[in-house]
Amino acid sequence: MKNSQITIKDIARALDISPSTVSRALKNHPDISQETKDAVKKYAREYNYRPNAMAMNLRMSKSNTIGVIVPEIIHYFFSSILSGIEQVANKEGFNVIICQSSENYEKEVRNVDALISARVSGILASLSKNTSTYGHFQEIVDHNIPLVFFDRICIGISTDRVVVDDYAGAFAAVEYLIQTGCKKIAFYTSPLHLEISKNRRNGYLDALHKYGLPVDESLIRVCDTREEAIIITPEILDRPDRPDGFFAINDHCASGILYAAKLAKLHVPQDISICGFSDGELAKACDPMLTTVEQHGYEMGISAAELLISKIKGETQGKYTNKIIKTNLIIRGTTR
């Protein structure tokens, strides 16, 4: 039961206008009246008109598609980056196809192969946690396919990059905890070989130094999920020298600390303050709502896609931008 496809000529005949008028109306050409555009689009939609994708691709000799490689879509931060990418790509007439590396180096290599084979016009990538060699990304460059890294970047390859200002975000969060009375602040972090962990740890340490607070290494813990936070926090809250503030690497982890604090019959923020990092719906669902560092995933996606499309269009050949997205501290109920 194949639907027979209508063509531009069919639309022209039905509406008694020229095929070139139909074609320009479908492309929103300024010479065509709004009335004609509306009539053409209405007819095209009713009769399920679709441009011949194959023919368009041949004409452009490229797929007009942007490929994106992300570690895990299930994290709100990455899915909000993807929303920003789609926003720009669609406005500029590009399709977006997305591959997950699932934090796995081998899979990331296969993703690169698949995107090169699919003849994408450009690639946006954020490294998996397990990637430490970069030959597959060099291959993208060797194929003359524009490449932009975002969030988890690769230093060794010349490309545009977009990163969050993790250092400043962490510094501001810890400074605020100190300014509102915290004297002993624990830091829960992702594994320390990651750039984001290093940068946020440096922000945490520098804020302590600035205010003359001592560093207690036993309060810096590798923990980045809600489940782990629920497991490790009771012991820390039980210490005679209990911390009065917690800075967590993400909101999932902060929500676990909040849960553990309530279980221990502590009041938040009177007894302990908690600050997260990310800001999504999870932060608002907590009670009290989480104070957190907003890292603007959507804006990161917008910037990364804009840089890539400039490269695809050849507007910024040989020039590489290192864009830094500023964070905001969102003050809510888990801090004094």
Add this chain to the structure above:
Amino acid sequence: MKNSQITIKDIARALDISPSTVSRALKNHPDISQETKDAVKKYAREYNYRPNAMAMNLRMSKSNTIGVIVPEIIHYFFSSILSGIEQVANKEGFNVIICQSSENYEKEVRNVDALISARVSGILASLSKNTSTYGHFQEIVDHNIPLVFFDRICIGISTDRVVVDDYAGAFAAVEYLIQTGCKKIAFYTSPLHLEISKNRRNGYLDALHKYGLPVDESLIRVCDTREEAIIITPEILDRPDRPDGFFAINDHCASGILYAAKLAKLHVPQDISICGFSDGELAKACDPMLTTVEQHGYEMGISAAELLISKIKGETQGKYTNKIIKTNLIIRGTTR
């Protein structure tokens, strides 16, 4: 600075074994010892060996890639479905590329074009909210590309389908509210033209009927986000005949009802009970934690990918399965 690629022959020479042993070791062939496999993989990884994707594709005359079309990745339910799909696809040696329709019909059509052009081996799709004609999906079938729908399905095209048992999930949730003492239950729903809304509404209505509770149409409201729930709930809580139970179409919406109830100084669950639908980290971050219907997105992804791969392999030609994923009621703190 192009990395010169090593070949299977290079590995064979270096380890003093035959190229066919190397090839089979890389494919985990059972005839090859674990020791040899380990040595080959270690060497391949160290020297950044990668199979020639182009050559593999030509040999298979297909891309060995599965395309997925989802409405919005940012929803936990869809991203957990994607995790299930990746799990099965990777085990079976398929890459996965993902396209978002962003709940937009035109974009969904472009996604289908892009996936057909990319010569994917099969397509998994869930309809956008605005899709009401299906010519683009018929085209997939006409191209002899296996197609499986999940969650938001298309009835008119012969394919395998995987759906959640929305009716039974809603019935069980509302029955539980009634059994724990609720006599007047509001229902917040997505737009009613969607199959999931219809099915959950029927479950809600049938549970009321079974227990002889009257239906109050003014308590059935189109509302499926946290923000909307925060806006519309105060007026409902202010009514002299205030409902004592709420059944929400998703957890975002339920978390908004909880927030509004606390603002109105009502106790949950003593004054009102709330039940959501989905079950992700958001449900656990609420205080009290949400009672909700777990809809098993991960299992849905597993089933959909298994059905598709069976079709790709030609194992189930001409036979179509309609798989129904059962839900579970997860009882937590927002119900009595």
